[in-house]
Amino acid sequence: MSSFLNGRLPRRATIYEVGPRDGLQNESRTIPTADKIAFIDALSETGLQAIEITSFVNPKWIPQLADASEVSRGIRRRPGLLYSALVPNRKGLDAALAAGMTEIAVFLSASETHNRKNVNKSISETLAAFEEVIEPARAEGCRVRAYVSTVYGCPYEGDVDPRKAVELTLTLRQMGVYQVSLGDTIGVANPVQVERVLDLVLAQVPPEQVALHFHDTRGAALANCLVGLSMGVTTIDSATGGLGGCPYAPGASGNLATEDIVAALHSMGIETGIDLDRLVAASQQIAAFVGHELPSKYLKAHIGARTRADTRADKGRAQQA
Amino acid sequence: MSSFLNGRLPRRATIYEVGPRDGLQNESRTIPTADKIAFIDALSETGLQAIEITSFVNPKWIPQLADASEVSRGIRRRPGLLYSALVPNRKGLDAALAAGMTEIAVFLSASETHNRKNVNKSISETLAAFEEVIEPARAEGCRVRAYVSTVYGCPYEGDVDPRKAVELTLTLRQMGVYQVSLGDTIGVANPVQVERVLDLVLAQVPPEQVALHFHDTRGAALANCLVGLSMGVTTIDSATGGLGGCPYAPGASGNLATEDIVAALHSMGIETGIDLDRLVAASQQIAAFVGHELPSKYLKAHIGARTRADTRADKGRAQQA
Numbered sequence: 164m165s166s167f168l169n170g171r172l173p174r175r176a177t178i179y180e181v182g183p184r185d186g187l188q189n190e191s192r193t194i195p196t197a198d199k200i201a202f203i204d205a206l207s208e209t210g211l212q213a214i215e216i217t218s219f220v221n222p223k224w225i226p227q228l229a230d231a232s233e234v235s236r237g238i239r240r241r242p243g244l245l246y247s248a249l250v251p252n253r254k255g256l257d258a259a260l261a262a263g264m265t266e267i268a269v270f271l272s273a274s275e276t277h278n279r280k281n282v283n284k285s286i287s288e289t290l291a292a293f294e295e296v297i298e299p300a301r302a303e304g305c306r307v308r309a310y311v312s313t314v315y316g317c318p319y320e321g322d323v324d325p326r327k328a329v330e331l332t333l334t335l336r337q338m339g340v341y342q343v344s345l346g347d348t349i350g351v352a353n354p355v356q357v358e359r360v361l362d363l364v365l366a367q368v369p370p371e372q373v374a375l376h377f378h379d380t381r382g383a384a385l386a387n388c389l390v391g392l393s394m395g396v397t398t399i400d401s402a403t404g405g406l407g408g409c410p411y412a413p414g415a416s417g418n419l420a421t422e423d424i425v426a427a428l429h430s431m432g433i434e435t436g437i438d439l440d441r442l443v444a445a446s447q448q449i450a451a452f453v454g455h456e457l458p459s460k461y462l463k464a465h466i467g468a469r470t471r472a473d474t475r476a477d478k479g480r481a482q483q484a
Numbered sequence: 485m486s487s488f489l490n491g492r493l494p495r496r497a498t499i500y501e502v503g504p505r506d507g508l509q510n511e512s513r514t515i516p517t518a519d520k521i522a523f524i525d526a527l528s529e530t531g532l533q534a535i536e537i538t539s540f541v542n543p544k545w546i547p548q549l550a551d552a553s554e555v556s557r558g559i560r561r562r563p564g565l566l567y568s569a570l571v572p573n574r575k576g577l578d579a580a581l582a583a584g585m586t587e588i589a590v591f592l593s594a595s596e597t598h599n600r601k602n603v604n605k606s607i608s609e610t611l612a613a614f615e616e617v618i619e620p621a622r623a624e625g626c627r628v629r630a631y632v633s634t635v636y637g638c639p640y641e642g643d644v645d646p647r648k649a650v651e652l653t654l655t656l657r658q659m660g661v662y663q664v665s666l667g668d669t670i671g672v673a674n675p676v677q678v679e680r681v682l683d684l685v686l687a688q689v690p691p692e693q694v695a696l697h698f699h700d701t702r703g704a705a706l707a708n709c710l711v712g713l714s715m716g717v718t719t720i721d722s723a724t725g726g727l728g729g730c731p732y733a734p735g736a737s738g739n740l741a742t743e744d745i746v747a748a749l750h751s752m753g754i755e756t757g758i759d760l761d762r763l764v765a766a767s768q769q770i771a772a773f774v775g776h777e778l779p780s781k782y783l784k785a786h787i788g789a790r791t792r793a794d795t796r797a798d799k800g801r802a803q804q805a
Contacts, residue, residue: 166678166679166682166683166711166714166715167488167489167492167711167714168675168676168679168711169679171488172676350785351751353748353751353752354489354710354748354752355489355490355493355751355752355753356751356752358488358489358490379703379781380781380785381744381747381748381751381781381782381785382700382703382705382706382741382744382748382780382781382782383706383744383748383751384703385703385704385706385707386706386707386709386710386748388707389675389707389710389711390489390710393488394488409785409788411788411789411792412784412785412786412787412788412789412791412792413788413791413792414784414787414788414791415781415784415785415788415789416781416784416785420703423702423703423704426702427674427675427702427703427704427707430672430674430676430677430704431674431675431676431677432676459703460700460701460702460703460736460737461702461703463733463735463736463737464671464701464702464730464733464736464737465733466733466735467730467732467733467734467735467736468732468733468736470734470735471732471733471734
């Protein structure tokens with residue numbers, strides 16, 4: 164029997180790195196601005212095509228990213244690489260534009276309760292508020308992306324109707340958003356569900372207008388990406404090292420690790436343009452900054468294999484001495 | 485775009501639990517016999533259909549499993565549940581039969597170098613030696629399974645010709661083995677490669693004579709299982725908690741965690757007969773015995789969510805007080 168993959172995988176995929184924003188905003192330790200800039204600059208040298216560097220939100224909400232303007236001004240921008248930042252409202256947009264951002268992202272949830280807990284508005288109020296962000300941003304030549312959270316499940320409501328993702332994707336596209344990232348915020352998506360949601364969404368919009376955003380809380384993120392890739396979606400959000408954790412389960416994995424998805428893509432012959440060794444170096448750098456081990460499995464295997472080689476080399480030297 | 489997973493996935497899958505053997509043989513700490521028996525007895529109450537409990541190998545090779553006979557005699561055997569043990573030679577078979585085993589497993593590698601490092605014989609010498617194990621076992625009414633290691637990559641030789649898996653599967657079937665488990669010993673398999681190998685193997689043998697055995701070293705085990713399931717293979721080897729580690733990269737994940745695959749299967753509507761809560765309880769029991777955290781992502785998310793609920797409950801009490 165032939166598998167479902169046969170001939171369906173793309174030759175190239177785009178990684179949208181969200182570690183500096185989606186990762187660091189969940190760290191209990193606030194990273195010094197210079198360390199964030201060093202991390203983003205290291206990421207810029209890996210071959211990544213898109214990096215979300217920060218969030219222009221009220222520092223009262225997310226003090227970890229209070230230095231958004233300084234980070235945006237401080238990084239070394241590599242030509243051709245797309246730098247983006249999260250923006251919740253007109254004030255955030257103005258700050259982002261003033262700091263030189265040329266791409267922003269807006270965000271909302273597919274479930275009412277999560278949306279209200281997150282931004283203190285209903286979904287329709289949130290969409291209405293986007294009007295004072297999206298159009299003004301585009302008028303300034305700034306591209307706008309959108310995140311839809313809790314597409315595959317809500318920590319408060321449980322199951323989420325897949326038609327919600329379709330409806331929001333269409334609305335956001337009509338408002339001028341170029342790509343909608345469908346987020347599995349709590350890491351409960353499974354491959355069959357991903358197929359069901361994408362079947363509905365891709366009946367309405369072309370695959371390049373959609374991005375995959377999975378959390379690896381239950382270890383299913385790569386399997387979920389495989390389904391999305393085989394359906395023609397080629398943009399995948401991920402965070403270096405698996406930075407971020409899961410806010411609903413301390414110690415559990417959050418974002419899919421960039422190393423894990425890049426290693427998997429390369430092993431299947433799918434190009435990303437990313438140098439995996441440089442990515443691992445950037446990952447080890449930010450692991451030192453945040454002060455704890457990162458959940459990426461590829462990273463752990465890489466460190467473990469190197470430790471073993473070092474031990475061997477040490478033994479070799481000892482025997483020669 | 486049309487659905488592709490839908491209709492290809494089975495309604496039911498069988499988990500072949502290998503934690504007590506493949507997991508514990510890689511632990512640096514030797515677990516007391518009574519603790520092993522308690523662990524296996526707990527696993528027997530989860531709804532698992534098959535458990536590999538130990539290995540009748542020379543204790544000089546694997547001192548962790550020197551108590552194979554005591555374990556086999558000490559466990560509470562649940563009717564209908566299949567208990568198996570690894571057997572390397574006639575001496576091991578005799579000990580296994582004497583201890584009441586009714587299923588054994590033989591093992592070899594798909595790459596010459598790994599096979600020689602592992603059992604100090606060539607592949608053809610190993611197959612020849614199986615003759616004094618497989619036929620005598622079957623004559624005693626004992627079923628025989630086989631593991632083929634390094635099917636997807638060898639730590640010494642690198643790439644392994646997929647035709648090797650086909651050739652060995654056919655030979656082992658002809659020798660009387662009822663099922664061949666195709667092992668990704670170092671966790672380097674990717675979904676495209678799994679499709680390629682299984683395409684060749686399943687052209688020669690029916691899917692029920694093959695089992696999937698992936699290590700989660702790079703986090704791709706669930707994605708690899710999804711490909712195998714979609715091709716009709718319904719037996720999956722895994723280890724509770726992800727016990728076992730990777731001998732080639734200290735700290736990295738070894739066997740696919742039983743919790744992770746069972747949670748994924750159930751979420752896709754595929755039955756296993758396993759009670760996930762009982763499995764998690766058995767996992768936490770063995771984690772205490774081995775004295776370190778286990779890599780299962782589902783387990784970590786479960787513990788994290790419970791910790792959070794406990795913290796909330798404590799806060800609630802504090803506010804009420």
